[in-house]
Amino acid sequence: MPRAVPASGAEIREAASNQPEISVVMPCLNESSTLASCIRQIQITFAAHGIEGEIIVADNGSTDGSQGIAEWMGARVVPVASRGYGSALMGGIAAARGTYVAMGDSDASYDFGDLPKFLTELRGGADLVIGNRFRGGIRRNAMPALHKYLGNPVLTGIGRLLFDSPCGDFHCGLRAFRKDAYQRMDLQTTGMEFASEMVVKATLFGMRIAEVATTLSPDGRDRAPHLRSWSDGWRHLRFLLMYSPRWLFLYPGGLLMLIGALTALWLLPGPRHVGGVTFDIHTLLYAVLAVLVGFQAVLFAVFTKVFAITEGLLPDDPRFANLFRYVKLETGLVTGAVLMVAGFATGIYSLLRWDAMGFGSLDPVKIVRLVAITMLSVTLGVQISLSSFFLSILGLRRR
Numbered sequence: 001m002p003r004a005v006p007a008s009g010a011e012i013r014e015a016a017s018n019q020p021e022i023s024v025v026m027p028c029l030n031e032s033s034t035l036a037s038c039i040r041q042i043q044i045t046f047a048a049h050g051i052e053g054e055i056i057v058a059d060n061g062s063t064d065g066s067q068g069i070a071e072w073m074g075a076r077v078v079p080v081a082s083r084g085y086g087s088a089l090m091g092g093i094a095a096a097r098g099t100y101v102a103m104g105d106s107d108a109s110y111d112f113g114d115l116p117k118f119l120t121e122l123r124g125g126a127d128l129v130i131g132n133r134f135r136g137g138i139r140r141n142a143m144p145a146l147h148k149y150l151g152n153p154v155l156t157g158i159g160r161l162l163f164d165s166p167c168g169d170f171h172c173g174l175r176a177f178r179k180d181a182y183q184r185m186d187l188q189t190t191g192m193e194f195a196s197e198m199v200v201k202a203t204l205f206g207m208r209i210a211e212v213a214t215t216l217s218p219d220g221r222d223r224a225p226h227l228r229s230w231s232d233g234w235r236h237l238r239f240l241l242m243y244s245p246r247w248l249f250l251y252p253g254g255l256l257m258l259i260g261a262l263t264a265l266w267l268l269p270g271p272r273h274v275g276g277v278t279f280d281i282h283t284l285l286y287a288v289l290a291v292l293v294g295f296q297a298v299l300f301a302v303f304t305k306v307f308a309i310t311e312g313l314l315p316d317d318p319r320f321a322n323l324f325r326y327v328k329l330e331t332g333l334v335t336g337a338v339l340m341v342a343g344f345a346t347g348i349y350s351l352l353r354w355d356a357m358g359f360g361s362l363d364p365v366k367i368v369r370l371v372a373i374t375m376l377s378v379t380l381g382v383q384i385s386l387s388s389f390f391l392s393i394l395g396l397r398r399r
Contacts, residue, residue, distance in 0.1 A: 253297025332388025
């Protein structure tokens with residue numbers, strides 16, 4: 001997109017003197033029926049509270065004349081070719097000149113009269129200020145029951161659990177932030193999950209997050225909303241899980257390993273009888289499988305964490321860095337070699353027992369226990385050795 005450059009030093013000085021304190025960015029895709037009222041409400045709010053601000057309409061390819069309406073109302077139109085809620089906002093925010101940036105939908109559902117409350121929190125030192133519609137009030141028919149009682153509460157609850165976030169409304173579209181804090185977040189998602197990514201990264205980066213009560217009204221559009229309940233809800237949930245390798249891989253994998261290991265140790269001496277049920281080698285083999293699958297999940301948690309930190313998707317974790325002061329390639333190779341040697345030793349012992357019986361038929365109840373130990377030890381040893389090399393590759397410093 002071409003950028004206008006002041007033609008003279010006087011124009012440059014004038015532009016600097018009119019530097020806005022806050023830029024209000026509205027994503028727009030065919031919002032001609034509501035856009036003017038939103039812009040007018042923002043202008044009235046600016047005037048009533050003496051706020052130096054600008055209005056940016058991030059147009060995502062409207063075909064209903066929204067661009068002309070925005071320009072006629074005095075807003076700045078920023079065309080954004082890449083489709084998507086996140087894409088539109090990123091384009092508009094990139095063009096913002098204010099120290100602070102507010103974002104809100106252009107469908108007349110949010111009350112831009114609340115902007116002074118957001119600005120007060122930002123002036124007080126907050127990096128990100130989120131609106132909370134559940135505290136401020138949701139007007140009748142403003143939010144589908146599925147979103148109000150299931151979608152938003154469940155996804156917000158998951159986000160608070162996974163990331164220890166203070167936000168009570170992860171998906172409120174009216175929010176404001178320092179532009180330099182936004183740049184630190186380095187947001188990547190281009191769809192509706194952009195809102196979740198902002199909250200998650202602000203939390204992970206230890207930014208100061210504040211909440212203000214805001215209201216939600218029925219939108220004034222004469223068409224169906226762009227939001228797709230199930231597909232967009234899944235995208236939000238998928239994003240939350242992908243950004244939390246602990247809950248996606250580590251905790252389930254660790255629990256599976258623990259259950260499998262305890263069950264295997266319980267069954268190694270011999271069959272166990274609980275009531276009228278006998279647990280024997282078949283259960284033992286499933287326990288070994290649980291240990292292997294759980295260990296693989298734990299490895300994926302480590303791989304994901306290292307990759308995300310290396311690529312700047314997650315902040316550095318001092319505890320993780322301290323762990324890798326001791327867990328190195330050489331440590332992994334030695335541990336893997338010990339396990340493989342132990343496994344092969346058990347396998348050789350099984351072979352010698354078979355030889356002592358003239359390579360005849362064996363008692364499966366006894367021999368399977370030895371085979372299970374062999375399988376578990378060798379497989380874990382190989383996984384640890386190969387994973388040590390892979391982690392070393394992931395951890396290489398990039399230019």
